[in-house]
Amino acid sequence: MLGMLDEFHEPAEELGLRLQAGAVTQTMSVPELIDTVPNFDGWIIGDDPATKEVFEAGHSGKLRAAVKWGVGVDNVDFAACQRIGLPITNTPGVFGREVGDLAMHYVTALARETFVIDRGVRDGGWPKPRGQSLWSRRAAVIGYGDIGKNAVRRLLAHDVTVTVVDPFCDPAILPDGVHLAPWPEAVEEQDYLVFTAPLTSDTQHMFNMDILDRLKPGVRVVNVGRGPVIAEAALVTGLERGLVHSAALDVFEVEPLPMDAPLRAFQDRLICGSHNGSNTEDAVRHVSLKAIELMAGFLGQRT
Numbered sequence: 016m017l018g019m020l021d022e023f024h025e026p027a028e029e030l031g032l033r034l035q036a037g038a039v040t041q042t043m044s045v046p047e048l049i050d051t052v053p054n055f056d057g058w059i060i061g062d063d064p065a066t067k068e069v070f071e072a073g074h075s076g077k078l079r080a081a082v083k084w085g086v087g088v089d090n091v092d093f094a095a096c097q098r099i100g101l102p103i104t105n106t107p108g109v110f111g112r113e114v115g116d117l118a119m120h121y122v123t124a125l126a127r128e129t130f131v132i133d134r135g136v137r138d139g140g141w142p143k144p145r146g147q148s149l150w151s152r153r154a155a156v157i158g159y160g161d162i163g164k165n166a167v168r169r170l171l172a173h174d175v176t177v178t179v180v181d182p183f184c185d186p187a188i189l190p191d192g193v194h195l196a197p198w199p200e201a202v203e204e205q206d207y208l209v210f211t212a213p214l215t216s217d218t219q220h221m222f223n224m225d226i227l228d229r230l231k232p233g234v235r236v237v238n239v240g241r242g243p244v245i246a247e248a249a250l251v252t253g254l255e256r257g258l259v260h261s262a263a264l265d266v267f268e269v270e271p272l273p274m275d276a277p278l279r280a281f282q283d284r285l286i287c288g289s290h291n292g293s294n295t296e297d298a299v300r301h302v303s304l305k306a307i308e309l310m311a312g313f314l315g316q317r318t
Contacts, residue, residue: 016059016084016303019296023303030311032057045069052078057310059084060091067095074099080313082306085293086110086161089214089241102313106305108161110293115165117292118209118239121263122154122170125207125235128261130286147206150174155205157198157221158212158240159184166211166239167193178205181212199226207235214241224249233260239292242266251277254284261285265292 016023020036027034037043037051042062048069052058053076058065060083070081070092083091083105096103124130127146135142154170156163159181167190170177177193178201186195198221202208212218222236222245236259238245247268253259264278265288272278278285293302 016061016299016306019299019303022300023307026304027307027311030307032307032311032314034307039063048072052076057081057314059306059310061085062090065091067092070095070099070101074101080310082106082309082313084306085302087213087241104309106302106309109302109305110298111161111165113295113298114162114211114239114292115169117265117288118162118166118211118237119169119173121237121239121265121286122175122207122209122235123149123173124286125237125261125263126152131283134283152176152206153178153204154207154209155180155196155201156209156211157181157201157244158210158218159189160211160213162211162239166209170209175207182217199229202226202229202231202234204231205234206231207237210236210238210240210244212240212244214243218244220244220246220249222246222249224252227253227256227258230258232258234258235260236262237264238262239265239288242268242270242290247276247278251281254281264288266290 017036020034024034045064045066045068048063049072052069052073056077056079058073058078058081060081078101081096081101081103085106086109088105093103126149128144131144132142153176155178156166157180159179163181167177167179171190178196179189179193180196180198180201184195189195220243227249230253236250250259250262261284263286270290272287
């Protein structure tokens with residue numbers, strides 16, 4: 016939203032709001048937020064640490080409402096807002112198509128090893144790795160929210176046999192031919208593991224050392240959900256042992272990925288993203304306008 020902010024001033028003004036950008040590239044610290052947030056009636060939250068202390072400081076000042084931009088809410092203390100009576104919401108039902116597109120892109124790239132070809136040609140070579148056809152493969156999609164649903168649709172369009180892992184999913188809503196399975200049993204016999212799940216106490220480190228012996232040797236791993244869903248130490252071990260053929264990660268346990276991260280040793284078997292799966296100008300425009308409208312509703316402005 017910050018990168019396209021000039022586009023949103025006029026729509027906000029039409030709803031009785033005046034936007035002001037934070038002095039931030041990615042996130043502000045808790046002390047910076049405690050100094051800043053109380054000066055504003057509303058806070059559109061990005062990936063900043065929206066903690067109890069920040070909300071309490073804001074509520075003691077001018078803050079009357081907050082909107083979490085996007086879907087992920089693991090950085091926001093919603094319970095603190097409830098305790099102090101601060102209206103807050105996220106922007107649900109967005110980004111599923113964009114992140115689903117990226118998940119499918121990663122699956123295809125790992126299947127055909129296009130990233131290996133690209134790097135080889137740039138280095139003066141002419142590599143021809145023998146990839147694999149998707150029509151004969153099996154994939155487990157972990158998480159059946161909006162992103163998971165979109166990932167499943169795209170995999171089915173490529174004739175992949177799909178299993179869904181989600182304890183809250185009603186099997187009756189699954190597309191024909193898609194089965195529901197529990198974790199970690201679902202990993203067995205899968206050629207691809209596609210993580211789209213949010214970060215919760217139940218999903219943190221789902222992929223861990225304990226499941227390595229269950230993996231089908233040569234499995235390919237994709238994560239477009241949240242980094243800590245995968246214990247990177249376990250993924251490194253899987254790559255070292257040859258249990259994991261390759262991985263494509265848009266998200267990591269620590270972001271940006273540290274220069275000394277052990278994963279960097281597997282550059283010929285790893286696609287690295289930058290937590291950018293939802294970032295298209297169309298999606299940013301849609302979500303930003305929705306966040307502005309929600310904020311105007313909270314603040315009692317014209318909608």
